[in-house]
Amino acid sequence: xxxxxxxxxxxxxxxxxxxxxxxxxxxxxxxxxxxxxxxxxxxxxxxxxxxxxxxxxxxxxxxxxxxxxxxxxxxxxxxxxxxxxxxxxxxxxxxxxxxxxxxxxxxxxxxxxx
Amino acid sequence: xxxxxxxxxxxxxxxxxxxxxxxxxxxxxxxxxxxxxxxxxxxxxxxxxxxxxxxxxxxxxxxxxxxxxxxxxxxxxxxxxxxxxxxxxxxxxxxxxxxxxxxxxxxxxxxxxxx
Numbered sequence: 317x318x319x320x321x322x323x324x325x326x327x328x329x330x331x332x333x334x335x336x337x338x339x340x341x342x343x344x345x346x347x348x349x350x351x352x353x354x355x356x357x358x359x360x361x362x363x364x365x366x367x368x369x370x371x372x373x374x375x376x377x378x379x380x381x382x383x384x385x386x387x388x389x390x391x392x393x394x395x396x397x398x399x400x401x402x403x404x405x406x407x408x409x410x411x412x413x414x415x416x417x418x419x420x421x422x423x424x425x426x427x428x429x430x
Numbered sequence: 431x432x433x434x435x436x437x438x439x440x441x442x443x444x445x446x447x448x449x450x451x452x453x454x455x456x457x458x459x460x461x462x463x464x465x466x467x468x469x470x471x472x473x474x475x476x477x478x479x480x481x482x483x484x485x486x487x488x489x490x491x492x493x494x495x496x497x498x499x500x501x502x503x504x505x506x507x508x509x510x511x512x513x514x515x516x517x518x519x520x521x522x523x524x525x526x527x528x529x530x531x532x533x534x535x536x537x538x539x540x541x542x543x544x545x
Contacts (some may be wrong), residue, residue, distance in 0.1 A: 347531055
């Protein structure tokens with residue numbers, strides 16, 4: 317069964333550094349998402365991406381964040397200058413289409429900012 | 431503001447007993463409703479969804495959920511719990527507004543099935 321994959325599984329970085337989190341969505345999916353889960357808290361929507369552009373973003377997704385689909389398979393989340401409060405589990409998800417299609421989630425990248 | 435509530439942080443149930451994990455939502459219109467399960471160090475795994483039609487939907491691993499529009503609830507159920515069902519369960523809602531494909535998640539409910 318096809319899966320969403322994410323790398324790395326764990327990233328430790330110093331405050332102020334740039335990080336890139338990578339995701340490979342399911343190959344025929346068209347909509348892509350990033351969510352984050354701060355430890356002990358709920359999963360929060362960051363951004364959705366369709367047709368090579370952002371379709372929606374949350375208040376969390378400020379100018380420090382960017383997303384890109386550099387080729388036909390990868391979907392990346394960049395945090396330009398990390399803060400301590402960016403420490404969280406970041407999940408990538410993809411879905412086949414709009415409407416009632418469910419989203420498929422990757423295993424997550426745990427980002428620790430020190 | 432749109433929100434999803436899972437009022438119980440943890441649910442304990444004996445193996446073989448029925449289980450219910452509660453979810454209520456506050457979203458205008460007719461949202462799409464989903465349940466996901468998260469095992470340790472794993473991503474969110476889709477269990478089932480309600481889009482339209484029959485209020486009782488069946489999903490993976492013997493789980494089912496009942497949609498109740500008047501109570502704006504979508505409770506997850508299973509007739510006979512297994513120890514292997516122990517995990518973190520998330521309810522998610524997709525608001526119906528055009529172009530809004532994001533999920534709004536509940537805070538999660540940890541299910542513990544005791545042998």
